[in-house]
Amino acid sequence: MTDSVKEQYEAYPYPARDPAEERKRLITGSPSFLPELNHYVFGGRRDFRQPFRALVAGGGTGDGLIHLAQYLQASGGHHEVVYLDLSAASRKVAEARAEVRGLKNIRFFTGSLLDLAALAPGPYDYIDCCGVLHHLPDPDAGLAVLKQALSPDGGMGLMVYGSYGRAGVYPLQAALRQLTADLPAGGKLALAKTLLADLPETNEFRRNPFLGDHKLGDAEFYDLLLHAQDRAYTVPELVDFATGADLGIAAFIEPCRYDPLSYLKDEALRERAARLPRLEQAALAERLSGTLKTHVIYVVPSTRVDQAVAQPAPDLVPWLNGIPPQSLAETLQKRGELAVNFQNERLVFSAPPRAPEIAALIDGRRTLGDMAAALGLGWEDFLGLYRPVHRLLTGINKLYLRQA
Helix, strand or coil: CHHHHHHHHHHHCCCCCCCCHHHCCCCCCCCHHHHHHHHCCCCCCCEEEEECEEEEEECCHHHHHHHHHHHHHHCCCCCEEEEEEHHHHHHHHHHHHHHHCCCEEEEEECCCCHHHHCCCCEEEEEEEECCCHCCCHHHHHHHHHHHHEEEEEEEEEEEEEEEECCHHHHHHHHHHHHCCCCCCHHHHHHHHHHHHHHCCCCHHHCCCCCCHHHHCCCHHHHHHCCCCCCCCCCCHHHHHHHHHEEEEEEEEEEEEHHHHHHCCCCHHHHHHHHHCCCCHHHHHHHHHHHCEEEEEEEEEEEHHHHHHHHCCCCCCEEECCCCCHHHHHHHHHHHEEEEEEEECCEEEEEEEHHHHHHHHHCCCCCCCCHHHHHHCCCCCHHHHHHHHHHHHHHCCEEEEEECC
8 A cells, every 4th residue: 555545544543433432332234244244155054163264454443353253252163353454553443442342363463465475374264355455556456365365165245435426525535635735634634624614515525415424533534535545436347346356246235225126116127127137237226326335245256156145945044133023024014115224325115925924933043944834835835935025134134044
C-alpha cells in the first residue's frame, strides 16, 4: 500500500472502536458469521470442533476478527485466527478488544497482505478480507496472494465497494484532493467538513441517500471522502476480479438483493429475468436497485463452486438467525408477506404456500427430514413446499443449514 494509506490508518484507526464496549456487546455481520460461512463455503457440513485455521487480512480495529474468533472459541476444538494489518494503531485496538473478551485463539501480525507468505504463510481454511483489496494499488495482485494461501477445500469472505450505491463519492474525493493536497491529515479533515457543508443542492453526493458513514465519526469521514486510494466494482467487474484469481462466487450477501425478481413485478419481465444465468441475474439486480454501496461475497476455488452452498437434505438442520420461529410463523400467517428493510431499501415478499407451518418447525434442532415427518409428507412432497420458504429466508440472510 502507499505510505499515505498507512498514515491514514495510523492517524484514524478504522472503524473507530472502544475496547471497553466488548463487555456489553458483540458486533456481528457479514461475511465471517460462522453459521453463514459454513452454509456458503462448506455446504453446512463443517464441524468446527475440528481444527480450523482462519486469516483476517486487513483486520483493522477488529470487527470481523473478534466475532469470528469468539464464535470459533465457543465452538470448542483447536482453532487459530491470524490477524494481519499494516496499521500498528489499528492492531492495538484489535488486541485490546480481544483481551477484554479473553480470546486466546488469535495471533497478531503487522504488515501488508502482499507480504503474507513471509509473515504468516498458509494454508488457511478460511480467509476474511473486508474493505482492503479495493485500497491496494493492484487489487488483482492482492487477491492472488490470498488465493495462494487458501486451502483447496476452503473459501473466502470478501467485501469491496459497489459502484452504484457510492454515486457521488469519487468526484467529491477528486475535488478534495485538489483543495487539500498540501495539508496534513487534520487539516484535510477540517477543510473537507467545511466543503461538505457548502456543497450545492445539485451535487451527486449530497443527493445520494445511501451514504451516511461520514456522519459516524472522523475515522469514517476520512475513510469515505479523503482516502488516498480506493475503487469500486460493479457485479460484472467483481465476477471478472474473482475469475482472474481462479475463484468462483458462491454467494452474494444478502442474496435477495442480487435477485432481479425482488424488484420486478411484471410477469413478462420476471420470466425474462429468470432465464438469465445466475451471475447475470445478479448484475441485473444491481442495476435495478441502484442502492448497493458494498458487495459482500463468498468465493471458493472455481472447481468447487457448485458444492460450496448448502442444499436442502434430510439430515441437515435449518437454523434461523435472530428470528423466533413462532414469531416468524405468526407474521407470515397474519400478513401473508414478509417485509425487510436494507438501509433505505424496503423489499416485500409474498409468503409461499404453507410457509407459516414450515417456519414454526424451524427450531434449530429438527432436521429437514424430521420436519417432513412432522407434516406427514414424503421427502419429495416436502421439498416442493420447503424450497420456496428456503429461498425466501436464505434470501434475506436469516436462514442457514448445518449438520445435525
